[in-house]
Amino acid sequence: MHIDFDISPQDTLPIYRQIVEQLRRGIAGGQCRPGDELPSVRALAQLHAINPMTVSKAYSLLEAEGLLERRRGVGMVVASTQPLRAGKGERLALLQPALQAAASQAVQLGLDEQAALRLFQQCLQEEMNK
Amino acid sequence: MHIDFDISPQDTLPIYRQIVEQLRRGIAGGQCRPGDELPSVRALAQLHAINPMTVSKAYSLLEAEGLLERRRGVGMVVASTQPLRAGKGERLALLQPALQAAASQAVQLGLDEQAALRLFQQCLQEEMNK
Amino acid sequence: MHIDFDISPQDTLPIYRQIVEQLRRGIAGGQCRPGDELPSVRALAQLHAINPMTVSKAYSLLEAEGLLERRRGVGMVVASTQPLRAGKGERLALLQPALQAAASQAVQLGLDEQAALRLFQQCLQEEMNK
Amino acid sequence: MHIDFDISPQDTLPIYRQIVEQLRRGIAGGQCRPGDELPSVRALAQLHAINPMTVSKAYSLLEAEGLLERRRGVGMVVASTQPLRAGKGERLALLQPALQAAASQAVQLGLDEQAALRLFQQCLQEEMNK
DNA sequence: GTGGTCTAGACCACA
DNA sequence: GTGGTCTAGACCACT
Structure with a gap:
């Protein structure tokens, strides 16, 4: 997965929602494909100097939505039920x-x-x- | 003043900032002109079913910024120091x-x-x- | 709202999910009716000696699911879109x-x-x- | 031993505990009898597409509890100290x-x-x- | 190494 | 008073 998130802590949109929406668009746009592994919670947190829980919250929401799947002990991947690219x-x-x-x-x-x-x-x- | 605010309580942008920014644009766009009276705090609050304190906070911020002036007995008006319309x-x-x-x-x-x-x-x- | 949650910290089911599921059943069962106010995050947290964020997480999930509605500055209420009791x-x-x-x-x-x-x-x- | 484990990775109960409890019940129910050999760690892991360490952890817990015995060169067997079937x-x-x-x-x-x-x-x- | 859960505590927006 | 967001840090389950 080579999506580069653009995180602005001073944006009024909460960080976790910035991640959620960028990922949602990346999946819809076909940039992230079913089965793609996401950057780990810790890696993404460190990269943007934010708290791991903030990233985790975003991932969990997308998992609840069915866009991501959790692979125990491996990490999160784009759900296989997603189309390659939305209409x-x-x-x-x-x-x-x-x-x-x-x-x-x-x-x-x-x-x-x-x-x-x-x-x-x-x-x-x-x-x-x- | 017939600026009609577009308030979305579920927007992530706080309501008082929605008011602030819309008014800022209304002034820059020439829709609100120096001396124009603003709707009263109560009227605006009731119209959009929001708390008067929220409106008041928005007005106070704009006053501090110099875009609005408080006229005793009249209410808030667009500051006379504003240009008629921004370039x-x-x-x-x-x-x-x-x-x-x-x-x-x-x-x-x-x-x-x-x-x-x-x-x-x-x-x-x-x-x-x- | 007089639903009394039964929280067991040592249960394998995470606390926030215990709240989610009990509330889901309370709403489906008609015990909680549309418009009912929920106990505040802080009150529920204190009552069961758990962290407010744990309660908040549960409420947020139910809000995302459409079972609860957030009333800014007031608290959470059972969504008005819910039937009085599920079939x-x-x-x-x-x-x-x-x-x-x-x-x-x-x-x-x-x-x-x-x-x-x-x-x-x-x-x-x-x-x-x- | 023909106990067929029912493993659900997405269950909130950890996999190793799913194994532990199902085996506990299989022994109590008389389905697994003293001396019965258990499937090898690898076999069970492969069958359910789970990690061998997860199976191993379950077996070790049951061994510590006295329900299973480790027989060199054979593998795990149901402990001979177990009653044929619980009351x-x-x-x-x-x-x-x-x-x-x-x-x-x-x-x-x-x-x-x-x-x-x-x-x-x-x-x-x-x-x-x- | 992976994610999940929980805590304690801070600050913000809103009523 | 209400909930929301974020942090720092701990411990757990699983690979």
């Missing part, structure tokens, strides 16, 4: 909340559609070139 | 974080630029017709 | 795992059906007279 | 905890005695036909 509609649905929030902000800021779209396009291109 | 570059800068986050999510989901842009356009149009 | 088939399904385990043990112990049933009847009557 | 009262006593727990659950679920008994009878019959 496009499903992935767009996962993206929608973020775009709705951004659209709401754009309108409140009195920006026109074209300006907002151009900025988003620019952000997308930067992100893809990372 | 477009400034407003785009305020929008950028949300779009960067969305772009990052889109890439993690394995979505292509076109699909993401179309969805954003759709969100913008829905938001403008509210 | 009989559903409640029997919740009981089945325990009975299957007991049946397996009875067979391993070489006990006959009549003896096992009589003992269960006796246990039921004792339990009902509590 | 019926004793076996019922071993079954009681499981039934008490089930009875408690039935009452919490608001089920009546008849329904609970019928379900238990059904479980017993299924178990006997295995």
